[in-house]
Amino acid sequence: MDITVAVDAMGGDHGAHVTVPAALRFLRDNPDVNIVLVGLADALEAELKACKAQLGPRLRIHAATEVVAMDESPQLAMKNKKDSSMRVAINLVKSGEANACVSAGNTGALMATARFVLKTIPGIDRPAIASLMPTMKGQTLMLDLGANVDSTPLQLTQFAIMGSAMFGALKQKDAPTVGLLNVGSEEIKGNEVVKAAAELVRQTRLNFVGNVEGNDIYKGTVDVVACDGFTGNITLKASEGVAQMFSTFLKAEFTRNWFTKLLALAAMPVLKSFKHKLDPRRFNGASFLGLRGIVVKSHGGADEVAFYWALAQAVEEARSSLIQRITDQVQHELRHFESADAIDKSAAEQSV
Amino acid sequence: MDITVAVDAMGGDHGAHVTVPAALRFLRDNPDVNIVLVGLADALEAELKACKAQLGPRLRIHAATEVVAMDESPQLAMKNKKDSSMRVAINLVKSGEANACVSAGNTGALMATARFVLKTIPGIDRPAIASLMPTMKGQTLMLDLGANVDSTPLQLTQFAIMGSAMFGALKQKDAPTVGLLNVGSEEIKGNEVVKAAAELVRQTRLNFVGNVEGNDIYKGTVDVVACDGFTGNITLKASEGVAQMFSTFLKAEFTRNWFTKLLALAAMPVLKSFKHKLDPRRFNGASFLGLRGIVVKSHGGADEVAFYWALAQAVEEARSSLIQRITDQVQHELRHFESADAIDKSAAEQSV
Structure with missing residues (x-):
């Protein structure tokens, strides 16, 4: 097509x-x-x-x-x-x-x-921003990365459902594993919103493994990590900050004097291969999920290579009929949630 | 002494x-x-x-x-x-x-x-976990790293005050710069709790620069980064995860074949110096702030070197009369906050 x-x-x-x-x-x-x-x-x-x-x-x-x-x-x-x-x-x-x-x-x-x-897909309150992240094992899809600063348990559940549909579509994987980002893996851990969200996600047919912690993102513990946009945005930017610091320090060590510069020259193929693996440009292209159409956001500062990857992301989403996949999965799951609004409201009240 | x-x-x-x-x-x-x-x-x-x-x-x-x-x-x-x-x-x-x-x-x-x-210091509702983080410029103190999963604007303000006192004591710096961790640097950004906290922190005599983003932690934009324990814990662990992934991939590239292993051997002094700079063991030792006594938490998995650094952290805090410094600064600031509880409650109600 x-x-x-x-x-x-x-x-x-x-x-x-x-x-x-x-x-x-x-x-x-x-x-x-x-x-x-x-x-x-x-x-x-x-x-x-x-x-x-x-x-x-x-x-x-x-x-x-x-x-x-x-x-x-x-x-x-x-x-x-x-x-x-x-x-x-x-x-x-x-x-x-x-x-x-x-x-x-x-x-x-x-x-x-x-x-x-x-407009949003029926059953989705608010769109989320999703992006594939490099991990030790491959790639993990994380959302929301900043579209929403406050999320209700039901919205977090919608993020989990959309993330599962997207990972399944892009990676041709049935029942991707889904985790909720939290401060500990035990059920009793976390703030009230995440605890209530876990209750809701457990009622879906998603392959929900429970809570995951910050380091699990890069361990590749699960296929999909769902979180509110406040935490997601800060985590993403802090991760970029660490990567930037690492690169800067590594470069500084290799350019300290003529001897280390010579070493860097010799080690160039190794350093290049390493750099390529984690090149943020290859991960450019964040998807606005939950809309009735594919919208991919490139980094504002993207260069030609990075923008190329954002185009690739958009094409891959179109090829995998992403919108239909999400619409179907949301309909399928949300049938179980006729009373979800009530659960949601009671959880919000408890969290005050 | x-x-x-x-x-x-x-x-x-x-x-x-x-x-x-x-x-x-x-x-x-x-x-x-x-x-x-x-x-x-x-x-x-x-x-x-x-x-x-x-x-x-x-x-x-x-x-x-x-x-x-x-x-x-x-x-x-x-x-x-x-x-x-x-x-x-x-x-x-x-x-x-x-x-x-x-x-x-x-x-x-x-x-x-x-x-x-x-017991807690007068004026402090809940203790926070604080730790120095490596940055491109030096070190930044970040808190709370997980003692509290839900924080009120007033508690975030208390974290900012305690962090400022601690950074000032450890680094002999007057009026350390303080930022609130948020999804954007503009005042209108963020969730309701952080927006209300910014209002309160602005009323203190802290050297408050406003909101900072996740990458600002590692840029070293401010001396002290205050956040709720949910966000702080996830950010810290995600950062550790990125650092771990970086190290693993770098090692993998340098051990790929006999040629790259030879290169690694030659580059050993450079790689060692790099590794030392970001050695997480040197940053072991998180401080429980807000108590009437110095308590330092070492990583559970700490080895001898890491535990040594936790001991050094405790001694440095004792030498700089940390508890007295925090007590004084809290008293000094909280005098302005007789009506803070009211502000706090109204902000919490708005955020529902």
Whole structure:
């Protein structure tokens, strides 16, 4: 099946200078993918010319006259910029002209616009941000990474269900293992919201293994780690911080003097292979789950390689019929939860 | 001033086999420190004999007839084991016979017992667990790392005050910078508890810089990072997980074949220096803050080197008159907070 991706070509810190070359390279590598570049026609044409590329049936421009700034208020962007590259790209998913869209733009505006245009899947209260993380064993899907700062037990349960569906779809795995991020693996551990969520997730048909701790993410203890967006966002950024510190210190040791520099040169293939394994660019592309369409958010600072991987993520999701898989699994599970709202409310009251 | 440290010599995964040799080495390196080994007399005498060490004015045994197991219920341990090595070591701090105590035992039991025996400092609702973390710039003190799973805005404020006092005492720094861990640096970001906490911390005389994000911990953006124990514990463990994954992958690359092994041998001094810089053993020793006495928790799995560093942490705290510094700063700040309870309650109600 041919996949068409709508690219918010103006989004991100580098705009078309990154999105257009990445799109061109992606088209070369993937003959069954079409790309629609959405943005200011002049800017896109200039960039295509600079790249010596031609439009054609697999690559076209869809003009949009506005651009959402990286620091713009999501609400104002949504209200005032109805012809922004971001919004028009999402509109193409809504109308069915594209199977997915990718943007490196303002996260808040992208989420607000995507939610407004595409709406959530029946049974899902709020979308979540999900991303595959490198682990010692392979990859783990973690969500929510920051779409929601406060989550109810029922919302955490929805994250677990969507994560399970997504991991199953992307990795062709039946019944992926699911864990709730917590401060200890015992049932009695954790805050009231997580304890109540564990009760609910236990009632689903998910392959729920119980609580997992922070280090379990990178051990690869489970396929899917569900958490609230506050904890998820801080954990993700702290992890990036540790990785950055590690790289910086390693580099500093290898560039201390001429002898260590010589060693670094000799060890280059080893260091390169190591670097490749954990290259954050290969993990670029966070998915907005729970919407009636595929929206992938690239890091704002993404370079061409990183944006390429965000495109790959979007295509993989479209190929695996992700939205249908999530919709089906949510329907299947939520049938058991007619009284869930009541449970949820009583848990929230207890937690005060 | 001579410092006397009471050591729960039976605590941890390895008990006296680790605590006794670490204590002996610490005594050799620090001539103005005395150590009281608390535990089963037979076991301690046997270990001392194996180490060819003698008791004397600087090293004595204080017998305790019970040991708290690593997986024992904190409540049951406190109720039933009144002569445990852990409890007796804390009693020595309470009675003034020791200036500090160190245990690698059951964290929950240590916290419950320390709180019961020593009581909290006036103005502090609940103790917090604090630890220095390595950063790109030096060290940052982070708390709470897991003593509290749910924290109110007022408790977060107390953590910020205690952290500031501790960093100031240990690093001889006036007005250390303080940040609240959050999902974004803007004031409008975060969950309701953190937003309300920021309001309160802004009313103190702390050098409060506002919100910091997960990666700021390792950038060393601020001296003190305050957060609730749920987020802190997960962030700490995830960070350890990333560091572990990094080390494992680096090692795997350098042991892939005979050529890379040869390279590793040549690069040994560089790799060793790198490893030393981030050696988690050097950061062993988490402090229970907010009690009327110094209690340092070592990792349960600590080896001799790691336990040595926990002893060093306890001695440094005793030397810098940490408890007095915290008590003074809490009194100083909390004078502004007579109505804090009211603010706190209204914030908690809003967050439902």
